[in-house]
Amino acid sequence: MKAPAPHFLLSALLFASLLAAEAPRGYYRSPGIHQDSIVFTAEGDLWKVGVAGGVAQRLTTHPREEIGAAISPDGALIAFNAAYEGPSEVYTIPLAGGLPVRRTWEGGGAIVRGWTPQGEILISTAAFSGLPNRQLIALGLDGARRRIPLAQADQGAFDLAGGVLYFTRLPRQSSETKRYQGGTAQQLWKLEPGAAEAVPLTADFPGTSRDPMWFNGRLYFASDRDGTMNLWSMRPDGKGLQQHTRHGGWDALAPSIGDGRIVYQLGADLHVFDIKSGKDRTLDIRIASDLDQLREKWEDKPFDYLSSVELSPDGERVALVSRGRVFVAPTGPGRFVEAARRPGVRYRQAQFLPDGKSLLALSDQTGEVEYWRLPADGIGSAEQVSDGGDILRLDGEVSPDGKWLATNDKNYRLTLWNLEDRTSRLIRQSQTGDDFGRYRFSPDSRWLAFVDTESNTFQRIKLYEIESGRLVDVTSDRYNSFDPVWSADGDWLYFLSDRELTSVVPSPWGPRQPEPFFNKTNKIYLLALEKGLRSPFQPDDELTADAKDKDKQKDEKAGDEADKDKPKVSVEIDADGIERRLHAIPVPPGDYMSLDATAKTLYWISVDRAGDDKRTLMSFEIGNDPEAKPETVFDSIQGYSLSRDRKKLLARREKKLSVHATDKPPAKDPKEAAKAEVDLGGWKFAVDPREELRQMFVDAWRLERDFFYDPAMHGVAWKAMRDKYEALVSRVTDRSELNDLISQMVAELSTLHIFVRNGDFRDAPDKVSPARLGALLERDESAGGYRVERVYQHDPDLPDHAAPLAKPGVDVQAGSVILAVDGQPTVDAPDLGALLRDKTGKQVRLRVRSAAGEERDVIVEPFSAAQESDLLYEEWEYTRRLEVDRLSGGKIGYVHLRAMGSANIAEWARQFYPVYDRKGLILDVRHNRGGNIDSWVLGRLLRRAWFYWKPRGAEPFWNMQYAFNGHMTALINERTASDGEAFAEGFRRLGMGKLIGTRTWGGEIWLSMNNPLVDKGIASAAQVGVYGPEGEWLIEGHGVDPDIVVDNLPRETFDGKDRQLEAAVAHLLEKIEKEPPPRPAAPPYPNKAFEY
Template identity: 50%
Template sequence: MNIRLSAAVLVALASLPLGVSAQSADLKGYYRYPALGPDRIVFTAEGDLWSVPISGGVASRLTTHPGEETRAVFSGDGKTLAFAATYEGPTEVYTMPLAGGLPTRRTYEGARALPVTFDPSGALVYSTRRYSTLPAVQLVSIDLAASGVTRVPLAQAVDGVYAPDGSLYFTRVSQGSFTKRYKGGTARQLWKFPAPQTGAAREATKLFPDYEGESTAPMWWKDRLYFITDRDGTMNVWSCDAGGGDLRQHTKHVGIDAASPSLRDGKIAYQLGADVYLLELSSGNTAAVSITLASDFDQTREKWVKKPADYMTSAHLSPGGDRVVMTARGQVFVTPRHLNRGGRTIEATRGAGVRYRDARFMPDGKTLLVLSDQSDQPNSPGEVEFWTLNADGSGAAKKVTSDAEVLRWEGVPSPDGNYIAHHDKHFRLFIHDVKAGVSTKIDESTVDNIEGLVWSKDSAHLAYAVIAPNTYRQVKVYTIASKATTVLTSDRFDSYSPAWSPDGNWVYFISDRNFETVVGSPWGTLAPEPYFDKRSKLMAVALKPGLRSPFDRTDELVTAKEEAKKEESKPEEVKKDEQKPGAPATDVKKNEAKPEAKSGEADGEKKDDAKKDDKKEAPKPIEIDPNGIQERLIDVPVPPGNYSGLFATEKRLFWRSSGSGDEAKTSLMALDIDADTLKKREFEAKAIVGDLGSAEPSADGKLVLVRKGDALFVIDAGSGPNADLSKAGVDLSGWQFAMTPREEWRQMFVEAWRLERDYFYDRKMHGVDWRGMLDKYMPLVDRVSTREELSDVIAQMVAELSALHIFVRGGDTRRGPDDVQPASLGATFTRDQAAGGFKIDRMFISDPDEPSRTGPLMQPGMNIRVGDVITKVNDTEALSAPDIHALLRNQAGRQVLIEVKHATGETRKHVVTPISMGSEGDLRYDQWEYQRRKIVDEASNSTIGYVHLRAMGSGDMADWARHFYPVFQRQGLILDVRNNRGGNIDSWILSRLLRKAWFFWQGRAGEPYWNMQYAFRGHMVLLCDENSGSDGEAIAEGFRRLGLGKVMGTRTWGGEIWLSSSNFLVDRGIATAAEYGVYGPEGAWLIEGHGVDPDIVVDNLPHETFNGEDRQLNAAIEHLQGLIKEDPRSVTPVPPHPDKSSGDNRKK
């Protein structure tokens, strides 16, 4: 019978399945990827394979490697297990006897190879990208006895099952974003590939052409195909007949998806939540299998973080610079600046299941201000609020704020400690009154985060930068007493990073207002466009009128004023004419002898004196006159550059200066602004520290904390150029701390939930009861015993939003000690026992115009051909290994000696340099792209150009330039964004395609050419497919909406809520959030969840595409040829030259 389960019941089942006592609940694990054998279920838990009787009970462990062993598949006889494992680093396919034994490696893909099934002949079928030129997952079978590999003749297939008649039912494509109820172009759908029949046409067909949702994981039993599908909104087990008809639903779970099903002998095992369920097809009964683990749950033991600096998220100096407070892995630590001179590193927090995001000293030097997600309410996930801690680690944390609605950023205390400035994810700026316990919103941006918070010395004013509606930042100052905001800069230039001058009369800032293009004109190849490098200038604004720039050159009027001021400031206690000869002009009392301190009082009196001496005068109140303030700007005498991170000390300005380009280094620069320098007017910016990460001063301005990578240094604020850091390092070598995984996992789960809430573009969370989702999935976290299992729970939760661009990845996962990477010769091989080696089947060919991308066996002078046989590798017999790539492990980039038996019978030795498997993937892709370009050139007689974009990043812009400009004058253009992985450069490409030719130049010789330079005058078409994603979809939609041409191919992925991937968890894992939705001028959301519908639908069918056909490309060529025939875009003929002769000068 079928059981309809509510979400609440499912949670209960996930937490404590039927038949499991409370006593045994502590021995329960988190069970994934069940495989059903004749009488046992093999599944993954704790990253290992386990075996348990079908009836349940105590499972026994089959594997023990520190890495992951997953996705087990039983052989037909039930005696052999195939599974994926990371024994040597990459995820490869292994087999082992069910009874136990040493696993045998079966693949050397260097990528993600996953077992799928065993075919009727007993060969193991697995999925891999290894053999496809265009990156696509395909199915490959391997004869376990002979190690021979055979490709299933389908261009795309991620899983499959064979029916008794030899037909293959398979899922064609899949996508990596975690989402439920997905109906986009890459939805998992079932196809049928008929068995080969003599004389019959053979092509795969979609099994359910009218259903846009997901159907996957095919299984065969008694003339019916079983699979999981989301037809009722939840993934459940269904079946159909061989032709896709007679649909039947077998499970009716609600709210939690069935996953990873495995069928054998009329039973289906599948994952539901954290458990394995078993469905009896004959009766229709389904129930959780009662499983416990005989395990020590090793990965849940207390764990030491050996290098916390790898997880450091903030570091700040104490007011006097003697200590540094750091946050790492969500905890707070205080360490002396000179640990080697004494002192200890203090673990200021021991918060179980709490993350401290940021920590800095309050002005008293004894208290820390921290951001924490600690909850002080039972059964509440908590919000990120400000708390205070004792810097010495004593006492309990004290809550400062209680009104957070969304993620808060840094808190900056005022110098007197009475106020805390902070901002949040909703672009709001607040000031919290510490004594009153009240936060007041003082500003809000409509564009992005507010930044650059810095207090004046008198704690009366806060300077900051806020983004104006035109996206330019403006520097503002908020005054506490008047509650007034003074706008220091206009929105005509981007101004940011404010810093108060030492005397409080000026606010320094950086502004992008230097516009000197490094490109002189649009002439030349690639139609160069202006590029404004070094736009930043250092500026200052006078806070009141009448202030002369401290950087101005002196003149006679200034000199006279300065002399007058000196005379007025002379002391009047003793007149010069009343002084005795040689007597100083001082008060007599100041020179009176003090009595000597009594024994035992000296230290105390010295301390008291020191305290008195340390008491600083109250800062001079800062005056601000807002009238005409934007007219009181001055330049700081520093050449323009690429600047950021400005701050000021008593005697210097500091800032970060970066070079140009992606690999440019950043330096800490300084400009002296002390009285002597200002008097001499000798200004020179100096590079203090190179290869800089970040820098900030101590509160007293005497020291600067420098971060380079994961290392911290404290330097004197007066350090000279190229400061010596050898003795300035903060000693972090002994810094370690312990953490409890389960507590951390629970915190990360809640934080993933909270960050998704705070980052997701829709505050209503697509109508989902988001708090309800936290409650729904939280019980599963208690079952988790590895970081990978936590990711599985998080993935199930975030998928409830039914949005794309949500990925769960990374984190502190356990890995094995080995990282042995295969290498490639840029070819595929067949094991040839008779020939004594591995025969070359195919060598991947790249564009001959780019010799740097040529494969290892294709190098000039090799003369190696398809059909030649490699008999030895580094003097080792090739056939001694199951796969030639086993002999190439760890050989990428190294010289390797191979012996080749050529087709002529001659045997020669060659020295080759293998490439990495990733580079081989690029090489295979190169061949695909090069072949498309050749096809277009040959079919069109070079009248149509071809440009393929693999993604939409800066490197792809280089590919655009490499391939578009040589064909810009052709009559047709195919822009191919199939398989495009996305990025953010669609506007660059579209703006170039929108260029129009509006006149022609013609000299006395040569052909005419047009303005705008490199405008494409011909007809265009864009190709997309189900693997066109993100910005690859945006450019397709833009191409059509802007009228550039037709879009051809198949419906795209459907991921158009963009993301920043900045919401990291404490262990550097992430559950990305979809942050920026896209809608059109008509007021409708675009693309998300559905994809871009092509104007002309053309599908590259799996079998014919495998055989080399590219139906979509051919259709694009035919389409353009038709347009060119109807409307040839030839250059307008040169008109007759004007006759400007007159009278007798006319030529006769």
């Protein structure tokens, strides 16, 4: 073959160089390496490039994300995660490109962790674990599955012989934090062939050591031993530690090794570290892409992002905020308007000013959230109204005369702005961290009604006189009073208050410790602001009959609020004895919210707390008609509001807005009702993703600053952090990359409970999940199908929880072989899951051969992967309970709480009350995910037996009912989190018993997920710190230490051991023997015989 001419080679190199210079730089993540090839993720797709860098070649194009590339030892295949059909599964693709092949059928959750030396894909999955622990599976390309015998293992690397496994025992904890040293910190372990147990290698350091990589007799890994994630190595015995990179401030992420080179993410780039030379370099990679996800797109589902809806003063238009943009829609024919077009700016609330010509909206245009005046017709420029913002401003209320604006902020300051001279004054600053409810100006704009939360946590309504600055308390701090509404004539103040305290539970007698429950506590009240006023709801009597016609005329006049000749309302407040001028409106109590009123009608939302929290819009006529009853306006509603003239009502239901006159009921006929709907059918708008990504980055930074519990941001130079990470926003090409960048930034706070989640990701239409049968199945070619190794157990008291194979009439036993699914031989499919796609809840016909060789057909209804996971967890709980009964001879009860959410109190009730009278009790909060009901559980455990009832002919029983009268201990582990940790700390501090297990997660700065970005993504903030009576912060960053340390080691736990449970039983049995719980016998009956 003739060699190419030198000038041709030079031209080719020059062309490649120019192409690289012109191609854009992306944001590179999750690399894999083999010899001279690197595969990584950018734009949500897989790309391939040489180790020298240059222009990368795109390998995948699916709309959803492909990530986690690992190249096979022979360099032929790439294993990766993708969601081609909906759930994320493991796929392979040739390194040169080609058709992906699906390798797992779990319904989501399987993660590629590399390859074994034998050419199997190493996968992390929780599909086979009772507890939600991740375990390693070696998956052959022929579908053969080899479980690594470790109860906990998330990452792994084998030595060249494939015998010794080096593994990361725990997965990365879910919060975004740097320099984490809590109980869930990742550590490296080693399992040798035939060893009885795995051994830890990095126990000398409490921080993170992960990403094991084997090369040339040493184990390479990533660790934050110097405060930043860098590359390190050690000998196989954990000795001989060496640091190889020394990056400061940027973590080395997702390293992968191949042929003596380690590729990893640093910032938005990929680096390659050469082990032999010790040199580290940045790869200059370009992607030959049209950057499709940065191209302008059209938002055609704006209702999904609707955050604010307000009626115009006359009810003829609606102001809408969607995805941070402000629009004005006509309620009838007319022009649809975008009120402001400012790229990269987020608007939050938009409301009409009283003249109807302008809008007042919150905007982050200046870098802080300020109020701006916008033209309601979209023509003209915006004008800044407020200034000096140093924290997030919240929704405001404009006075009827348009002069005043009341607004709240994240420092809990209620501020009054003069919109004419743009001055402001502080009305009130909350000391309880609560907002001020719905604040309302009086009809004459001279007073502001608001809700203030007192130190005893009760809400109190106050009136603020703007001219004098006088504050008047109009309700007491004995009850919660809220939703103040001025009457149209200014004489009255309506409000809601929870003063109806009738328990639906009549006494403490009954199953499961019944306690008082106050349902339907709210009533509507009416307060006379001056003396001598007669309630419009007061029945007629002989002294008022003659004046009835005059009162009617007066009411009609007050109701004509649009009449230009009506006299101006002047509100006078007589504070003397005001608490005695309170009236209850004749409406039954309920769970009410969102009170409002016209001159003739009261409106409110009633919530069905005992059902599904359904909201119903109710109304009641203002007057003294004894036959008047509350009327249902809409039986299902999300929210509503009244126009400023109170003649129109805006209803929000599902994805519809409708506007109705308030002087008559809404039309019931569907055709007539449709005429009231606001036509949003053609509403869509263009979005510039590049500008939106930058805005969301800054917004995430600002919201973290404004919601974080410590104003000093843990001493972190927060503005410098913005500057540092914002420099990479220009490299971001899709939403996942933005989350990655935000995650790195917020992690600088070194705080837990900071989660970066969700967002507007690129999607695809296919969403097909494989169903499950509730059993461990293994492919058995020789048997002609899938062998049932075991059917997962359920609590027999709860038959609805049974696995599909365990249902009555199906009863497929272990040892059986599933031969066919709906007539299709199972051995012909790559996996049984392939035949069960889209079969959840549907009848499926199985051909089954029993262990005895008998074949039969059965009809089953498979359930989802999530339901199977729940069943596996239930099996673990059920078998723990049985084991405690066995080991203790029935002396000790067992309660496991998966989390501390509202639904988990049912777990408590199911498990505690049947064993409340035992001599010992194990409270198992291992793997507890947290919540907020620790005080419920602790309060029940604090109950004590202090006297005994002795009925005739029966055994005595104690008061307090269901008090536990024995010894207790609690089990904790590294996955006990958040409120589970609060429970554990409280259990010990309140003297209930010992904690047994391992140190917990360490997250005790509480949060609320209430700081979303424009596309509904979020970087949550840790908002409420926790400290003890000794004046020290509790738990955060370290976790709760057990009193008795017992670790469930990964190898023996895989084989069924539960040493923590055994230790708890042994501890309690010893306590019971040494200190038997008191069960005093009844004394002799008194002898009261009297001899006459």
